[in-house]
Amino acid sequence: MRMPVSVEPIEQPRAINGGAPDVFHRGGVVPMRQYSDDEVVDFAIVGTGAGGGTLACKLSEYGFSVVALDAGPYWRPLEDFASDENHQAKLYWTDERIVDGDNPLQLGSNNSGKSVGGSTVHFAMVSLRFRPEWFKARSKLGYGADWPLDWQEMWGYYGEVEQTLKISGPVNYPWGPHRPRYPYRAHELNAAGLVLAQGAEALGIQWTETPLATVSAPRGHSPPCVYRGMCVIGCSTNAKQSVLITWLPRALAAGAEIRDLAMVGRIDHDREGRVTGVHYYREGRWRFQRARNVVVAGYSIETPRLLLNSATSRYPDGLANSSGLVGKNLTVQANQAVWGIMEQEIRSYKGPPSLAITEHWNYTDEGKDFFGGYAYMSQGPLPMHWAGVQSSKRGLWGQRLLDEMERYNHQVGLKIVGECLPQERNRVTLADERDQYGLPVPRVTFSFCDNDKRLIRHALDFMGRALEAAGATEIWDETDDTAHLHGTARMGDDPKTSVVNADCRSWDIPNLWVCDGSVFPTVGGVNPSLTIQAIACRTADRIKALAARGEL
């Protein structure tokens, strides 16, 4: 039966009139508490991704009044998501951003979501813990900066997030200190994952099934993954455990209000310098939500953009910026790949794209001529993406492109998530151009440093050998890609060298917080979403403790 067509969620907000979308049912609505703009809520949270969405859930469950605003639409995956790369670009942040530097970043689909639930709606679900030493990278490993966090405390929060998302992973994880068995069984490997396994075994290193935030068995309203393989364009099965379908339904049930299609443009402060709320654009007009605390959780571009754009005569360099570090140390991860051709059919479009992983070079320090580490994973590029690699990256067009694309089902690849080092010259600033809201467009400047380039070379050489050992031929390097965003509002324990403290609270303004990937002082060689969510859980616990002591 054809379902009634609901309002297009890009045009009009869906979280209105005391209800929010029920993400598990076509056309469904769940009750939602609402606050008026004039009501001073405990927390206004800007962004509902891995940082903001998780925090909105935890804080509302602790009894705080929460309004969480997101610039993106509020999807119901079952009715809104098509099996189509082109159409699903609606999940990405495609507003204008200018990129420069020696290695201009690709944004949008690569690392920037514009949806309630943030980038977790289109992420590849890879859910990894940091190597413990990375939290003290400077003192233990000699590079980057130390985090003000203790790994053993974080181990507990990782466990909480893994349970919340029912991560599907191996019984025994080969690297690092003991961790509990993953809540759900690992997914079966596809041929692309088996190629990674064969290469690793040939070179004598360990590999395992990638811990993934998509369920391998039923879970509540989520059916198990059907191996449709379109995870990075949005899961229309609802197997993916995104923030949209995990933390946010809980947040609503606990009394949080979520405002979709609400773009925050500016944070205001009073004469004492404390923030008072946020200006946001929704339903065709600018409004102001009052709040006792403001949490910025817009990820590493929108977060500094908002802080910088909120400059006043009292804070001429932007909010929380007495260190001068807001927007600086934008750190990505190297995302280079080797690709080759197998005699057998691989058909890597089936199943989650990165089913197998090795973290060998995250946990081995010998045999490296660089600081930091990298994981590498099997790959499953969809056709538009793959054609982009072959054309824009490899330079093929004409008949050569068509011939190469025809071998799509035989291609196989290994791709790193590699640790880049923080550099102050890599940064987010405000450009002169204005966007559709009248706000200054961000300028994003990025260049690899020599250490990054050595890491990349090491990884490409090693993966090339692994792919060859697994039987691939015609191996070539994709040298130009990055993934994920971090830094630009780093945490630390010195106000001169960091923007926020261990609790994600800004040093300069006690009721202004930052809770997303921006707070990472270093990035490690693993995908950041699990760590962002773990930090958000810790921040919520700290806020609860501080409130109990009257220190909010």
Added chain:
Amino acid sequence: MSNRYPGYDVLTKRHTPSWNEQTRTVIDERLSIDPEKHQFLTDAEWRILRAVCDRIVPQPPDRARPVPLAAMVDQKLHTNGGDGYRDARLPPLREAWRRGLAALEAEAMAQYRRSFHELPALEQDDVLTAVQKGDVQADAWRDLPAKVFFTKRLLHDIVSSYYSHPIAWNEIGFGGPASPRGYVRMYFDRRDPWEASEARPGREERARHENARVG
């Protein structure tokens, strides 16, 4: 025309559990694009773009309904659909294409004293190769870096349009839309009965038979 997947047509799965309603709607829209329609580009620009598309993705002459590539690029320009980042060396999408097409035309005139769309294919390829390498003569490239425009705008927009079309999926044996059914057989050399069958030497007829039954 490729014969790697003979007789495979992803559209025959339209009414199977591999397609849902929202996917049918989206693909129907793409299939209904009028190949002659251009709303953003002028007629002169349109002629150049058509000629460029024919060289970047040369489609078989016997294809009854070719992928309407130029119209898809024009549609992107008409809706001004961004990708979420813009290389600082390039102007915004629409202006980049306007200036890029004009510069391509100027390059053809500089090298061959003829309009790009009137050049024989091999010479068109020479012009495009020169632009790709940044080895250009026309003054028009002074404010528009040829290599950057070619790689990050021209190739990106044309090639991504082509591989968003079901005809391209048939060519490469991609399973296409896959919700709600998904896939079951994940191992080497295994295909689900609703996936394309490859015509390895000696099994062309079998592949054709299997491809007739994916729907």
